[in-house]
Amino acid sequence: MPRASDLNDIAPDDVVTKKVEEEVAKPIEPEEKITRVSKSASGEYRQKVYELIKGATKTPLSALLARPKIFNFDSREENEEIILVLRRHWFTNLRWIGIFGLMLVAPMFFGWVPLLDYFPWNYRLVFVLAWYLISLAMAFEQFLSWYFNVFVITEERVIDIDFYNLLDKKISEAKIGMIQDVTALVEGVSQTMFNYGTVLIQTASEIPVIKIEKIPNPNLVLKVLQQMRGEEEQEEMEGRIR
């Protein structure tokens, strides 16, 4: 019997060792060449995005920067193209600019405060200097808040960089492919007149909603994100085919 011969070779107490077949490196067969269904389809989406943002300014102090050359952010990856950079609409700055203007002219009316007359000139000098310095700091803080709180759309993701008060910051980001829904809201008289509003981005990532408030031209942002999502889906589809 063939089995008996096997048993003769292998004693019951022997450790049965199994030969591991060495994997022979198989020659990699060339992948089937599949013609790309639409090689330029994602490029077309990008082209549409460029057309959409064509009229946007590139001035550094603009609230809507299209493909800025100088702008950069900390977590940017190499060769990651920045499509849009958004700050709050300029109209939202009018309030603090008005307050700053009032604070500048306020010392002219200090003579009306009887308590100040009681103090000698050196006290009044220090008080007025302090007043101007505080006014300047207030305006500077507001400007910093406007300038550095940005929302960035790159070719791969959206990033919301928020600095709260002096030292707190929050950076939210979501991949374009993770965006599920985008809503643009324009509410009220001033927002309708000056075309600014809120964009809500619902994502499938850890941060369910990214809310960007008071940004200029929310409809444009909506359209850009739609195109970018289309491009991302197209890329994924092409990736699957390949």
Next chain:
Amino acid sequence: MTDLAEIILVAGKIMAMVGTLLYLVFASVIVKQVRTMSADVVDKFNGILTTISYIHWIFALVLFVLSIVIL
């Protein structure tokens, strides 16, 4: 009445010194803040803003010294 006036002036001086010292700390925080922000977000005016924050800090220091010297 004269004593009361002196007490008020001394109190005013102490308050001014403490206030300007706190303001100097605040100005230092602004400098730090601008540097942190500039590291995170880079744009054309970052250098100017950093310079303004330092100038502001110098003014705050001058005010603090002034409150000690002339009050």
